[in-house]
Amino acid sequence: MVDAFGVRIGWRDLPDQVRSAIEDIIGEPVVQAVSQPGGFSPGTADRVRTASGRRAFVKAVGRALNERSPQLHRTEVRVTAALPPEAPAARLLGSYDDGDWVALVLEDIDGRHPRTPWTADELSAVLAVLRELAGKLTPAPLTDLPTAAEVLGWDFEGWHRIRLDPPDDLPERARERLDDLCALATRAVPALAGDTLAHIDVRADNLLVTADGRVKLVDWPWAALGPAWLDTLILLINVQLFGGHPTDRLLVEQTAYTGVDPADLTAVLAGFAGFFFDAARQPPPPGLPTVRAFQRAQAEAVLPWLLERLDARS
Structure with a gap:
């Protein structure tokens, strides 16, 4: 059986300015990041945690990894932000976009x-x-x-x-x-x-x-x-x-x-x-x-x- 698993970068592979912007959204520095399997984006998909226990799910990708992926992340930012609160989906905490790298910071669902x-x-x-x-x-x-x-x-x-x-x-x-x-x-x-x-x-x-x-x-x-x-x-x-x-x-x-x-x-x-x-x-x-x-x-x-x-x- 062929599963839906791609090849990802991890949290430490992100440019410094992207990690810094994500930490600003979360409110504290990230002390732990665990890459998640599944899906085909070449970007990061990490469950992150701060020293005080704050958690988030982070997705980030740059154009050099795949030309189309940043635009897909931009679409996801818009869609996730527009979902009604009662929708069974992860809540968007914030996003980052410098024209090259795009990141989503989402509620980390324990599932x-x-x-x-x-x-x-x-x-x-x-x-x-x-x-x-x-x-x-x-x-x-x-x-x-x-x-x-x-x-x-x-x-x-x-x-x-x-x-x-x-x-x-x-x-x-x-x-x-x-x-x-x-x-x-x-x-x-x-x-x-x-x-x-x-x-x-x-x-x-x-x-x-x-x-x-x-x-x-x-x-x-x-x-x-x-x-x-x-x-x-x-x-x-x-x-x-x-x-x-x-x-x-x-x-x-x-x-x-x-x-x-x-x-x-x-x-x-x-x-x-x-x-x-x-x-x-x-x-x-x-x-x-x-x-x-x-x-x-x-x-x-x-x-x-x-x-x-x-x-x-x-």
Whole structure:
């Protein structure tokens, strides 16, 4: 199994001025920093503590590590600051931006990632939180974010790029149905319309479970305006990756309240599958050497689920 783990710098790798600004936000010097696993940002992701016991979670990245990552941090600053207080997310304590380095200082949530393969109780808790959160974030508290169609539109053209240049290792079942998959991916983009603030990147490593069973959704750099059911579908892709649960039945049950057309769910699932297969064959982005293997693993997990939905429709 390929997990969502990248390669990070640590607290001591940050420039002096960045560490100093972060300590000003916290109010005291940091005496301990523990790097956290999970996710693909090449920047730091540290739980930090001061001598008096103050705690925070710090994320910081500079352009030299990855050109795109600082802008993602800027988006996360805006989104996290706009989340309603009752949202199950980490509270933003402050941020730093010098045009090169961007840092977020967040509430440190005393929790752990859900267990994978997913357990039934934690999966049920996360699904319930996503449904509750969709209600709280509809309409979205930020209206000037990109739409999910804008964020995912190019990605969802993956099957079209694959049809023009099929890789040698493309599974035969996908190769035989490329026309159908391209048509579905085209339908997927307009299906992403909606006025919910969607996280867009719901995976086990972007969730925390506290000792009393509460669930917190963290890491919001990809947030966009989309349909209320989108984050549930994305979570279930992660569940499908690890196996052991009836993902299709859960998708139907958990999205029924939205009135979504099942064909739209199939189309968006096809869009993600095409994105994963197409992205996995590209060179890794700077500072993200492990992301392509994870995308390939997701592609291979989603394809059988997608083809089962297509066969059932036929």
